Amino acid sequence: MAEDAKKLAHGAVRIDFATDPSRYRHWRLAVADDTASLTMDVDEEGGLFEGYQLKLNSYDLGVDIELADALQRLRFEHPAVKVVVLRSGKPRVFCAGANIRMLAVADHAHKVNFCKFTNETRNAMEDAAAFSDQHFLCVVTGTAAGGGYELALATDHIMLVDDGTASVSLPEVPLLAVLPGTGGLTRIVDKRKMRRDHADVFCTTEEGIRGQRAIDWRLVDELVPQSKLEERVGARVRAVAAKSHRSGPARGIALTPLDRRFGVHSVTYGFVAVEIDRTARIATITLRGPEAPPSASAAAMVELGAGFWPLQVARELDDAILHLRNNEFEIGTLLFKTAGDPARVASYDVFLAAQGAHWLAHEIRHLWKRVLKRIDVTSRTLVAVIEPGSCFAGTLAELVFAADRSYMLIGRRDGDNRPPAALTLTAANFGDYPMANGLTRLATRFLGEPDTLATAGARQDVALDAKEAETLGLVTFALDDIDWADELRLFLEERASFSPDALTGMEANLRFAGPETMETKIFARLTAWQNWIFQRPNAVGADGALRRYGSGEKPGFDWRRV
């Protein structure tokens, strides 16, 4: 971690994204038949870093890591759950949003990556509703402020207690001189379609809005008297459950702990290995293909559970990306490599497609979709390296299309008798993994050349050699062994010499051609503005609002509009 990173609490040596309900300090997950309750009850002393308390159900990254874990388990461990009731375990407060002391002292890089992860987690709630018919009801008792209301905004239905005090608010602008950065500004006008002038009033009203106006202005869906609360929640749960087609068994599969070893320069998982070169500022992520053919049946897949290759490798890759994002800020480039039998990798795509209607196959495909989207918004240069012995086929080939550029070796290497590198497309590359823009990576890649997309589509399930992959437009460069090492070395050295900020901005603009969605708006427009504001003295300077918060002193602002 960077030298001025703040000290992790409780003796932790890194930010760890692996957890399970038995270790939660901030959330309670309870499941009964088709309904779950997810209760936020933040432990004040459970902050991720030293130096602040998580009062009033405010949160930091550690709180959100538990939420993300719970959401994942609701998909895999509780496939019968149709409705999740999100509520607060504290009286008089639903959630006070991101912890302000944490925001005031955190490094810029940590803060930005914290917001990115919280955004991904809220998107995961909407993903559950859209693709697994697992819906979230939010019961707002007390105040839902800032990130607290943004959490509610990610649910399907917001119930607000009408007790004269419960309210929703986005007080960031008046109170802290920053933006509601977890999708709030986007969701109020684009998801809830609040009128923009109402939104202007709402976002500049520190105390927020309650009662009938919250309904009139589309901020919440239902106003409920305190005395009728449980009855109305129950009725709403039954109504939502009745409309959901989610039909998994009561018991899903256990998301067992990741098999994971951290070394000084490595992280080693079952099928994923990360090598970290801090001098070159490069991490190499190698994914190993499966050791056996896919299961013979859906039942056998369920039996394997978290050990089923596509699921295990997706979870490992996700953890590796999150680790690098949040613990290794100076690593500028991620090199993706694979090792294994491409035909066998492709056979898993065939198996998952054949079992498409099975709840577990369905969840695995959607997990891969989310992991790949996480890679898309990872602000590191992404490079795919395709060499003999690699297995970039189908799902794994998406890493090539997620990469900023890709290099493929032509032919064999001297003294290496393995067959030349191949790239293999499967049906999965043509629909299973839409990006945040709603298009597949290949459709985005070939926006200007729809014929090329069709030509590639006609070459599915064929081992494409480097020349053909280049001709089809699937890789950036196909190189002979003579040029390979020098070209790659020069590229990586040059890349490492560029400004990290300029690369982040460039990649964020080049990766998402084509349509925009609420999701791309959140990661592009909203996030970019928030990052800008997080650099401005008016927010983070010694006299800025974040530093002055709670001091009783007014912030000192530079009044120039930019």
Place this chain on the structure above:
Amino acid sequence: MAEDAKKLAHGAVRIDFATDPSRYRHWRLAVADDTASLTMDVDEEGGLFEGYQLKLNSYDLGVDIELADALQRLRFEHPAVKVVVLRSGKPRVFCAGANIRMLAVADHAHKVNFCKFTNETRNAMEDAAAFSDQHFLCVVTGTAAGGGYELALATDHIMLVDDGTASVSLPEVPLLAVLPGTGGLTRIVDKRKMRRDHADVFCTTEEGIRGQRAIDWRLVDELVPQSKLEERVGARVRAVAAKSHRSGPARGIALTPLDRRFGVHSVTYGFVAVEIDRTARIATITLRGPEAPPSASAAAMVELGAGFWPLQVARELDDAILHLRNNEFEIGTLLFKTAGDPARVASYDVFLAAQGAHWLAHEIRHLWKRVLKRIDVTSRTLVAVIEPGSCFAGTLAELVFAADRSYMLIGRRDGDNRPPAALTLTAANFGDYPMANGLTRLATRFLGEPDTLATAGARQDVALDAKEAETLGLVTFALDDIDWADELRLFLEERASFSPDALTGMEANLRFAGPETMETKIFARLTAWQNWIFQRPNAVGADGALRRYGSGEKPGFDWRRV
């Protein structure tokens, strides 16, 4: 201007957006029949600020002000021109982009507003092609680097000389640690639909790309041998002209100099008056309605020319907004007021609609569209104040819908015998003035309530009082005289106490709900990232790339990825 603003050159006291071809120092505009040539030949000594020379056809805001003026005149003064050939007047260089010394020393606020204006100017070229069938051909001789290539990207067709040296490049990331901030990153992948991995290579290759690869990678449209250049340009001009339906007369109307007086606290135009309160940080912009009914005929409108009310007021408003944006950075709020007869204002909409097929009426409508879009992206709080005596009707009512919020007085004031304020919708509000998102302001406003949009549509050409305007959702607040002064004062005082940056970010996110377009991407995603980078020490710090450029010393970077 802010205290640390740099000194304007040539004794100027403000940045002035009014110019005409007789005063151009950097461009030559020549018109022959249906073809114009627009030649960039920047005067090195003609920089807007002191302290830098505009070498190699590099530009600053002053150069772009002339370009914007030329584009406007091509629409109004040269309605017969179907093709504009954009070229360089200098040997071996097309355009070196934004001047780097200027970028290195300019204030953040100036830099951001400079980029905004250059973006609007490039959009104006695409607007001419899309709506007036006036097309731009770009002839790249020599190097088109950074903003130079971005200028080419805004044209319809890019011809590159194939002489082994002419090239296009976006070297900002490797050279300057900033982004190509004038639409380049967006246009290469979204307009030209370049593959993202090619775009990655292109944007990190300092020397750029020339010859056949520039064609293969979709960077240019035509590669032309030097010996055939004029012949091929001529052929292309004839081909484009043959397809254009633009059919105005050889002689349009003269865009005569604006009638304009600058005072210490005011700018006064014929129909527009700006009062500046620097203590409250508010500018009040009052637009006066027309003094006479619309012309009896199209010929009479042409006869009035630049004095025709809708045209004059649009030009004045545009100039006023640009003046405030670039010379009055500390003014945080713009109050829009009107004075006049709403029925008469509406009658001009009726006239323009009836004359819709006439070239001048068409151009006036599109000018209004562009002025309103400029207001949309103006990073100041926009407020419409609707009082007795005002004339917010049709086109002028768009200011109410462009505003972040609006206040309308109910009934009369004591001692004021004018009729109560009215708001009047015309057909112009339902289609003539799409925002950058492609929707009208009313359609954007009522995204969540399409029925409300239809209800408002049924109440066209009626003077709506405050109660009805509020019920229809057209204004934010309708207030009695008892509450009016206090409410407005409290709002304006509170607004003035908020962080300017937070307001800028908030407004940029709330104003553009709904679909995204290339234009919104440029003003949102790209601009926000660029603004962030413009704040980062890696670009603008003492050791940053912009400061170190040309010193022979490498920049010093903080390697953390954010």
